[in-house]
Amino acid sequence: MTxxxxxAALYENDAWLVTADGIEHKGTSYFIERDxxxxxxxxxxxxxxxxxxxxxxxxxxxxxRAFLHALLAYDIRPDAALASSLAQIGPAAxxxxxxxxxxxxxxxxxxxxxxxxxxxxxxxxxxxRGVTIATPARAVARVGQARRAMAV
Numbered sequence: 386m387t388x389x390x391x392x393a394a395l396y397e398n399d400a401w402l403v404t405a406d407g408i409e410h411k412g413t414s415y416f417i418e419r420d421x422x423x424x425x426x427x428x429x430x431x432x433x434x435x436x437x438x439x440x441x442x443x444x445x446x447x448x449x450r451a452f453l454h455a456l457l458a459y460d461i462r463p464d465a466a467l468a469s470s471l472a473q474i475g476p477a478a479x480x481x482x483x484x485x486x487x488x489x490x491x492x493x494x495x496x497x498x499x500x501x502x503x504x505x506x507x508x509x510x511x512x513x514r515g516v517t518i519a520t521p522a523r524a525v526a527r528v529g530q531a532r533r534a535m536a537v
Contacts, residue, residue: 395458400444401451408455413442422452423461431470438474445475 396403402411407418417433424432434452437443449471456463 396451396454398447398451400447403451403455403458405458408451410442415440419455419459422455422459425466429466430473431467434467434470434474445471449474 394402394404400411402409405419407416408422409416415437422433426432426435434448437448438445453463455461456467
């Protein structure tokens, strides 16, 4: 792959550029590599939103949008801890929290439904139109996880 293709923008706003390699602040050239985007602090919150909020040049809304686009491009699932992390960096990022929650819900639902159940022993048996249906335990657990993710 050529350098031009490597540097192709996956997403761009006024302040940030998302490429296949990572996310870069256009004004300062501050760069976060793709491999470390999902780093967490010891309290479970996401490292990068909180670390960057300490910078004098940081603007929360542009960062939050670019960060979300990067996560989606890199197949990293947003979650409730990310929404909490963004909420802590200021009111401008709070408006993006709804997008994080929605993306997290969608990702959880798709993940829960995409993976086929492999267990044969039913955990839950339910009736539908007079027919007894056995639901594998793993499928029940995935649906429960997706519902909990949606409730956040």
